[in-house]
Amino acid sequence: MSINKIVLSEKKITIIIVITFIVIVLLGGYISFRFKDNHNNSIKNNVSNKNFTYTSELITLTSSNIMNKEKGLKSNAYNIRIYNNTREKIKYKIILKSNDISCSCTEKIPTNYIRYSFDGQAVKTLIEENQVVYSNTINGLSNKNIEIKLWIDESYDGLDEHYHGRFIVKKIE
Numbered sequence: 001m002s003i004n005k006i007v008l009s010e011k012k013i014t015i016i017i018v019i020t021f022i023v024i025v026l027l028g029g030y031i032s033f034r035f036k037d038n039h040n041n042s043i044k045n046n047v048s049n050k051n052f053t054y055t056s057e058l059i060t061l062t063s064s065n066i067m068n069k070e071k072g073l074k075s076n077a078y079n080i081r082i083y084n085n086t087r088e089k090i091k092y093k094i095i096l097k098s099n100d101i102s103c104s105c106t107e108k109i110p111t112n113y114i115r116y117s118f119d120g121q122a123v124k125t126l127i128e129e130n131q132v133v134y135s136n137t138i139n140g141l142s143n144k145n146i147e148i149k150l151w152i153d154e155s156y157d158g159l160d161e162h163y164h165g166r167f168i169v170k171k172i173e
Contacts, residue, residue: 056080056167058099061109061152063162068154069123072115077147080167087140091172094134094146096126099164109163113156117149125153135172 059078067075084090096116098108114126118134126133138144148167 054080054082054167054169059150059163059165059167061114061150061163061165063152063159065150066152066154066156069115072149072151073117073120073123075149075151077149078167080146080148080169081143082138082146082169083143084138084140089137089139091137092135093132093170093172094148095168095170096131096133096150096165097168098129099166105162105164107158107161109152109156109158109161111163113153114163115151115153118146120149 056078065075080094082092096114098111111126111129111131115123116126116133117123124133133148134146136144152163
């Protein structure tokens with residue numbers, strides 16, 4: 001064998017060894033971080049939080065959200081994506097919290113006219129302010145998408161009033 005072929009063969013072996021080493025280091029790092037049992041819980045709509053709480057953007061319902069049940073069930077949904085990156089099951093609740101601080105409005109829609117649905121079939125009425133509208137558990141190392149449809153019942157006749165609120169997700173202790 002010539003010296004050039006031996007040098008070329010040694011370069012190939014060196015490159016293969018270096019690439020193999022890099023792949024092993026990257027896989028080891030991925031595995032150690034992926035399965036590390038950190039205790040950060042997150043509720044997400046592009047937000048992460050150690051306390052397993054999430055507050056949505058402000059929700060405003062106006063006269064354009066007045067509709068019957070059939071139309072309400074077909075309306076756009078508010079999406080909340082929940083992540084649990086621990087190994088334990090976590091119980092949580094979703095609260096629809098009134099938020100009148102966002103404007104100086106004096107007339108607001110009574111909560112008994114606000115309807116909501118999670119499954120696209122059962123319609124519920126918001127009975128009181130800051131009401132728990134949903135509760136469930138999420139398994140460890142998993143995520144869940146929750147769609148909430150929210151509208152004003154067609155029997156409501158106020159045109160200038162509106163409702164401000166936020167979805168709050170909290171861990172049930």
